[in-house]
Amino acid sequence: MSLNTRLLFALLGFPLLVYAMMAVLLVIQSDTQARTAQQAHLKNAAELLAPSLADAIVKGDTQHLEILARQLRNMQGLRGVALFNQQGSLILQLGQAPLRYSTPPLITK
Known part of the structure; x- marks a missing residue:
């Protein structure tokens, strides 16, 4: 060369x-x-819906709870929604299940 x-x-x-x-x-x-x-964006949406979800859980309004969870589930980039009570028991699951259930993450302010 x-x-x-x-x-x-x-x-x-x-x-x-x-x-x-x-x-x-x-x-x-x-x-x-x-x-x-x-x-x-997903965290902000979850924090905005958290009071409504908690109210629906306290009232036992499963229909309203499912509607709110579907609103979260329909957001782009979210594969699944799982709601737990204070004892850590699964209340509602929509979409893809997580790999394993452990202590649910808590959103604190």
Whole structure:
């Protein structure tokens, strides 16, 4: 290979490699930001519906409880909704079941 060809590869190959690496990093960063925003959106929606869900549980209104849970379940990015009582017993489950039931996560303010 001639010196001119080697210089051409060195001068063009290195910047192309750097651009490719930057493109990959930007795609990864964009995906991470999108997932973080989606998680925040789902958490906010759950926190907004939590008082209504709690009221329906206290009143024993299973129909209203299921309607509210379906509103959560229909949100994009959510695979399933599981509602637990204070003792940790499953009250309602919609959609895909979690891998295993453990102590339900508590949303605290």
